Amino acid sequence: MISSTALGGRIASTRKRSGLTQAELARRLELSRTTLVAVEKGERRMSDGELIRCAEILAVSLHELLRPGWVEGAIAPRFRLPRLEEVDRGELQGVVEVLRQLACKLVTLEQLLDIRRPPSQIEAIGTFHAFGTAAGLDPRLAAESAAQMVRAHLGLGDGPAVALDELFEVEAGLKIFYLEELPPSVAGLLIWGSEIGANVAIQPRLPRELRRWALAHELGRCLFDPEAGDVLPARGRERKQTADVFAASFAKAFLLPGPGVSRQFADRCRSNVGRFTVADVVRMAGLFEVPLREMALRLEELGLVARGIYEGLAARAAPAKTAGMGEAKAGSGEPPPPRLPARYVALACDAFELELISERELVDYLETDRVSARGVYQTRRLRDLGEGVEVELELARSVLRAA
């Protein structure tokens, strides 16, 4: 049974997050404020009826309040919501809370499965943060260096970086969610907390290349200063703060490494007998899976093509777009990315297989209905061996050799 002190702390923390004062919660519970103060200090325990009512008022699961192991999941206090055009702050705060709760659920699953994940090599690198405080260091140069270091750690060479989600999740400890709740004019959101680590929400309605760019940008922000978090607009004027310049430069240098782009450019010129056309820019953008704009600008920046290539292309498009990511648009034809990271789904299914959570809890974790949750679980476990034979796998069973 949870101690009164721990329970009181959880109630206080949840109350503060909900924006209720002690006086307001006490009034709604029909308790005196001094009684609620005593409850939150652990000097008094609520009755069963009061507990149920309290959970309803705070819009929190009573199971979460009482279960052993609780993830408060506080976001670093330095995170501040910026004022953005076309974005309602209340709506954005709501998305921040959705992301935080998903982050808490992931940590809860890791706790249930007794997974203690050591920091990845990239997470363990603290040197990038020094760039934020060292005087005189150009953040663009710092970002190029950071991107090279990260690529070297990941063994990527100078070629296109594929499977970014898996790469960043495993190697950089980022938890990546694709949240439809993000306003269309927001491309990405980064939050960090000491319990939950770095969590990123990416706009699922963006085209694939822009999603990758946003993800790389948020990794850059995370490397530079994770506590500050980030809200990345989908379009708008270039941001000039050091952290933004670093992140934007990091995304460019990571996804379009200078040596790799130059090498591809040279190879194409050789193959085309000295020609390099707009079609080649498009093909290279496809190879590196980046927006056409970024590919063109990178080639210009590296001095490989004439200046003004992209401006020339953009001038023929209507309406003209300002600098930025580009807006989210519906119906691009490609299937949307899954909302939840694959690892999260796998952990939830493992916890269910190991009888650590119930079917109803699995439904909550997968954010779906019972029948769909059963389907997700079974799809992972059932394998067709051919000739009409289907086997049910115990995916959570260890296959390591005994020591």
Added chain:
Amino acid sequence: MVTRLVIDTCCLLNLLASRLAVEITSVLDLELVATPHVRREALSLRGGFGEKVEKSGTPADLSQLEAAGRLRFEPLEGPAIESFVRCIEHLHEVDAAAVALAATLGLALATDDTRQRNVARRLFPELELRSTLSLLRPALAGLGLSREQSCAVARDVRTRANFLPPKWDPDREWFLELLAGAL
């Protein structure tokens, strides 16, 4: 004599998927008791074999069972509240409510959920536990269905509710054989 039984959402969904929920409860002379949490949960079923249904499923209809007097909802009150709070440390609200209601009313609890069953056994050792198949198997026999009809029922429960019996269920092989016969 009518047998009252608390039914968890997971079993209720499977009974509804069979398309014979009223018939099953009638032949077994059962009155199913459920908590309000079950009604609040949005239950949906998939299409059966050969049926075209929206990917999101169709809402599961409880009205026929209620109209036949085979399903009623009881709130958690009095001593059930204390049992509920005892359970909820270990279980989701919906799961905890079903266990608490059954323990308080002294009724058996029908659930296939392994974790819920384990917690119920630990907290309320005297609580009788039933499963979907412990109802389905005698019901199909009592209804006098042919093997082909029984196979069709099994296929409906499998496809409409994505049901597969847990490994501990003694009727698991019986159900899988019916499914094999339905192919």
